[in-house]
Amino acid sequence: MTQTSASGASSEIPDTSSSYEFNSSSSMERPMGQKAAKRKGKAKEISNATQDARNKRAETMERLAQSKEDEIELKVMQIMMKDTSTMNESQRDIHEKYCNKMKKKIWIVVSTTLNYM
Structure with a gap:
């Protein structure tokens, strides 16, 4: 684009439209920022920690159930083997x-x- 000043000199004005102009047909992606990357990493750590806690709780509940079952079985056996004389x-x-x-x-x-x- 060329512009003429009052003195009669012409100067070239750079075209302000560039490849950064919004174009709905192409999506512009930019790299993830540091804060977003940190949040994403923390979210992954939290989900892993949550799953680990769930697994640990399930194992504990399983052991507790087995312990209760063993306790009941022991009591039944003690009653069945009791001296009736x-x-x-x-x-x-x-x-x-x-x-x-x-x-x-x-x-x-x-x-x-x-x-x-």
Whole structure:
């Protein structure tokens, strides 16, 4: 673009439109800034930490459940193996009914487990 001044001299004015001009057909991408990169890195660390915490909690809950199951199994075995010689007749009947009930439950669990194998 050429411009003529009052003295009659002409000067070249650079064209202000450049390759940076907005063009809807091409998308302009620029590099990620330092702050954005830092946020992105922290977000990844947080998600990894969150997943690690979930995994650790799941493992802890699994161990707790196994511990409770073992505790119940021990109590059942103690009751089933209890000495009945010192019990009166009604106590022995109750004990025998409880033991039979537990045997049925154990048999159901064992047979179900074997069917899934």
